[in-house]
Amino acid sequence: MQFSSTLIQGTLIKRYKRFLADVQLTDGSIVIAHCPNTGAMTGCAEPGWKVWLSPSNNPKRKLLYTWEVVITDQRHWIGINTHKANALVKEAIQDNRISELAGYQYLRAEVKFGEENSRIDFLLTDPKNADCYVEVKSVTLLDNNAGYFPDAKTLRGQKHLRELRYIAGQGKRAVLFFCVQHSGIQSVQVAKHIDLDYAKELKQAMTSGVQILCYDCKINSEKIYINQPLPFFS
Numbered sequence: 001m002q003f004s005s006t007l008i009q010g011t012l013i014k015r016y017k018r019f020l021a022d023v024q025l026t027d028g029s030i031v032i033a034h035c036p037n038t039g040a041m042t043g044c045a046e047p048g049w050k051v052w053l054s055p056s057n058n059p060k061r062k063l064l065y066t067w068e069v070v071i072t073d074q075r076h077w078i079g080i081n082t083h084k085a086n087a088l089v090k091e092a093i094q095d096n097r098i099s100e101l102a103g104y105q106y107l108r109a110e111v112k113f114g115e116e117n118s119r120i121d122f123l124l125t126d127p128k129n130a131d132c133y134v135e136v137k138s139v140t141l142l143d144n145n146a147g148y149f150p151d152a153k154t155l156r157g158q159k160h161l162r163e164l165r166y167i168a169g170q171g172k173r174a175v176l177f178f179c180v181q182h183s184g185i186q187s188v189q190v191a192k193h194i195d196l197d198y199a200k201e202l203k204q205a206m207t208s209g210v211q212i213l214c215y216d217c218k219i220n221s222e223k224i225y226i227n228q229p230l231p232f233f234s
Contacts, residue, residue, distance in 0.1 A: 001084070001087060001088055001223060001224055002222065002223045003054055003068065003221075003222065003224075004054065005054055007052035007053060007068060007069065007222070008025060008052065008053045008054075008055060009026055009050060009051070009052055009053075009221070010025045010026065010031070010050075010051055010052075011024045011048060011049070011051065012045065012046070012049050012051045012070065013030065013047060014047055015035055015041065018035065018037075018038060019034060019035050019036075020032055020033070020035060020063075021034075021035045021045070021051075021067050023051055023065070023067070031053075031064070032063055032065075033053050033063060033065040033066060034063040034065065034066045034067065035067050035080070036066060036067070036081045036083050037080050037081065037082050038082070039082065039140070039141075040141075040151045040152045041080065041140070043072070043140075043141065043142055044072075044078050044080055044141075044182075046072070046073075049070050049072060049073070050070065050071045051067055051069065051071075052067075052068050052070075052221045053065040053066060053067055053068060054066045054068050066081070067080060068080070068081050069220075072184070074184065076142070076182060076183045076184035077219035077220060078182045078183070078219070079138075079140075079181035079182075079219050079224050082138040084138075084181070084224065085136050085137070085138035085179040085181065086109070086121055086122075086136050088179055088181075088224065088225065089121075089122070089134070089179055090122065091225070091226070092215070092225070092226035093124070093134075094107065098213070098215065098226065100211075100213055101124060101134065101175070101213075103126060103128075104124035104125060104132060105125065105127070106124070106125045106126065107122055107123070107124055108122070108125070109121065109122055109123075111123040113133060113163060113167065114162075114163030114166050114167065115162075115163065115166055116159055116162065116163060118163045120133045120135060120163075121134055121135050121136045122136070129173075130171065130172050132172070132173040132174075133167045133172065133173065133175065134175045135164060135174075135175070135177065136177045136179055137149055137150075137157070137176065137178050137179065138179050138181055139178045139179065139181065139182065139185065139188055140180075140181055140182045141182075141191065142185055145184065145185070145186045145187070146185065146187050146188070146189050146233075147180050147182060147187065147188045147189070147230075148188070148189055148190070148194070149188065149190065149191055150191055150195050151194065152194065152195070153194065153195045153197075153198070154195060154198060157195075157198055158195075158197055158198050158201045160176075161176070161198070161201040161204075161205045162201060162205075164176060164205055164210045165201075165204060165205045165210060168205070168208045168209035169208055174209065174210045175211045175212075175213055176202075176205070176210055176211070176212050177213045177214075177215070178212070178213065178214040178215070178232070179215060179217065179226070180215065180216040180217060180230060181217050181224070183216070183217075183218075183219055185230070186230065187214075187230055187233060188214040188230055188232045189233045189234070190202050190234055202234065203234060206234060212232045212234075213229070213232075214229060214230040214231070214232045215227065215229050216228060216230050
C-alpha cells in the first residue's frame with residue numbers, strides 16, 4: 001500500500017491526550033498531528049524519534065497532519081496508524097498474498113455478527129467454502145523480539161473473542177488476524193501480564209476452533225504492506 005501522499009518528516013516532541021502529538025518539522029516549525037492509535041503505544045512514542053506525517057488537503061480539518069510512521073533508536077520501523085491494519089489485510093487478501101485466506105470469491109467489511117451486537121472486520125464467502133469471519137488486530141508492542149497483544153486492557157477485544165468463539169461453534173470459520181506493524185517483532189504472544197482476562201478468552205477461543213494468523217509488514221516512508229507469516233505462541 002502506497003501512502004496516498006508524500007509523507008513529511010519530523011521529530012516527535014510528545015504524544016498526549018491519546019489522539020494528539022506535537023511534532024517539529026525539518027524546517028523548525030511545530031505542528032499538532034492527529035495520532036490514530038487508541039492503545040498505550042508503549043515503545044512507539046519516545047520524544048526525539050523520527051516520525052512521518054501524512055498531510056491533508058481538506059481545509060476544514062482541524063488537524064492538517066496525521067502521524068503514520070515512526071522509526072526507533074534501534075532502527076525499527078513502526079506503523080502507528082491502527083486504522084491502516086484493516087486496509088492492509090484487505091489489500092493482501094484481494095492480492096492473494098495470505099495463503100490461509102485465499103480461495104474466497106467475495107469480501108465484505110463491517111458485517112454484523114455474533115450474539116453481542118458486533119461487527120466483523122471481514123466476512124469472506126464462496127459457494128465452495130464455509131463462511132470465514134476475520135477479526136484484525138494491530139500489534140506494535142515489542143519485548144525481546146516478541147510482539148504482544150493487547151498493549152492495554154481491552155473489554156472490546158474480549159468481546160470479539162467471544163463472538164469468534166460463537167461463530168466457530170456454528171461450524172463456520174473464525175480467524176483472529178494479528179497484523180504486525182513493527183519491523184522488530186519476530187513472533188507474537190498474548191500479553192497475559194497486561195490483560196489476563198483477554199488471555200483466558202483467547203485460550204477458550206482457540207480451544208473452540210478459532211484460528212490465529214500472524215503476518216508482519218514491510219514499512220518505510222513511502223509504503224507499507226503485508227509481508228510474511230510469523231509464529232504465534234499462546
